[in-house]
Amino acid sequence: FCPLLQNSIMLVAFSHSAFFPRKGMGYDHLAYHLLLICSQESNDQLDCRYFGELLAELNRKTNDLYSCLLQHVEKIGGRYWPYTEDIEELIPKGLSEATKQQIRYLLQMRVTSDKSLRLVLSTFKNLREELCHLQDDLGKLETDNVLLKKDLAFKESQVKEYETMLSSLRENNRQQQQGLRDSTARCRSLEEQLLSLQLNEGEKDCQLKELEYSKRALDQEIQSLKLQICSSPTVQTTTDELSSRYVEMINNLREDKDREIRSLRSQLCQFQQDISRQEGNNSDLQIKLHELTAMLEEKDVCIKQQQEELFRLKHERVSSSQSPGVTAIITKKYRNQYPILGLLSDDYKVTSPVNKSQTIVIERTGEIWKHVSSSRDSLQGVRYGVFNFSSKTL
Incomplete structure (x- = not known):
């Protein structure tokens, strides 16, 4: 039971130190004190109330971490799959209510950590794909x-x-x-x-x-x-x-x-x-x-x-080349979404998954790139290879 607690404490402390600003006592110090408590001699007895509060705090922080990751994944348009596990069946019978609650906290932290890990892995995969997509579009724009x-x-x-x-x-x-x-x-x-x-x-x-x-x-x-x-x-x-x-x-x-x-x-x-x-x-x-x-x-x-x-x-x-408020209309077939740009601005919203290529209009205003997708059927009369610059505002 003590090694499981040590692993959970290390995972939660590392995750919080990476994704949340530190306030008051650092999570590294918290993990250090918890490990000192768990490394005491076997004849020392822990305070059940203090241990339960500590597990509740760790469970809350783990849930906060998962919520933060889920919010960022939704902002960049990533994919995630709901994952549920019945932890009540894993709790042994015949234990006291305090011990069951502590075990329940530990199992919930394990499930939450597993879901956070899945979100991080899927997010990095999507980021790699979007970066490759951005690199390809940049090459096409340079060619144009x-x-x-x-x-x-x-x-x-x-x-x-x-x-x-x-x-x-x-x-x-x-x-x-x-x-x-x-x-x-x-x-x-x-x-x-x-x-x-x-x-x-x-x-x-x-x-x-x-x-x-x-x-x-x-x-x-x-x-x-x-x-x-x-x-x-x-x-x-x-x-x-x-x-x-x-x-x-x-x-x-x-x-x-x-x-x-x-x-x-x-x-x-x-x-x-x-x-x-x-x-x-x-x-x-x-x-x-x-x-x-x-x-x-x-x-x-x-x-x-x-x-x-x-x-x-x-x-x-x-x-x-001089004014930042110029609109460049390029009638080429590109993909209509860049979900990775959601990390740069809160104004970017993901409407639908990227399944087909459409004609896009790219407007540069300051340092923010806005993408407005238009219907592919409305621009069938535009011939490939001829580009018209328009200075009107979209």
Whole structure:
């Protein structure tokens, strides 16, 4: 009976010294005094009342230890199995009531110590599993961080390429506009030349009509002279000479005028061809300019979107590295509970055992990590590998 008491005293004293703060007399001193009492000579008699009170105190402390362990296990979401044992059947018959009560205290302490040991072993096993789970999730988060950095670098390179393309398109647009202005100026000069040629043609027509009138007058004079020649032969010879001269002069003038008219008509046709060619080139240039302008507007819209997205990513990256109130939404399939975090904060509550993987949202506020689980069906449209940072508060 005394060795059993010694073992119980040592177990209770060690457990209380590990899990409870010491007040007054330390449990090590208490165990030492109890062992001194039990190690006395066999002829010394213990006070039954003092021994019963001591066993009752030890039983109460053992129950407190078990309650504390059970509370911590429930806080971290550990598993435990109720264990009961009928100790009344183990008490021998024919003993006094005080001895039965003392034996009952010892058996209760043994059962409580056994349950505490089971709780400690199961808790350490769960802690190891949760630590492995946390380590795996940390590795996944580091991998996601590397992928996000690569994606950010790729988008920055794309923005630089778009900026280079935009500058080249602007330069081409400027050159096209300059060419359009030059062609417009040439068209105006050609139109002015055409108007001047039309005026010159009108003047030439007037001169041609004057020459025709003069020709008619000369014809009339010739007819009159012919009539006079018919009356006298000398006058006829003179008129023949004059008429031949006039005819020669008229033919020469007609050839000169015809030559001038042909040259003017050829120049007019050439100017008309040049004007039509310039108009065709101008229409082609205008179509090409419209196409380039539409392409430039599309590129501008795309570049503005990329710049806004890059600015938002940079801003969220800077704010996430500086301010503690940033929310990071990661749409990946993780487990939805970390029961070990219940040891760090009393706000953490375990809702259900971890049986399936769900999408989680991790919010960092100060030094506390809060996990909010969301339905897996509500995020089926999110593609794997694309991460969106949101700065709104959950």
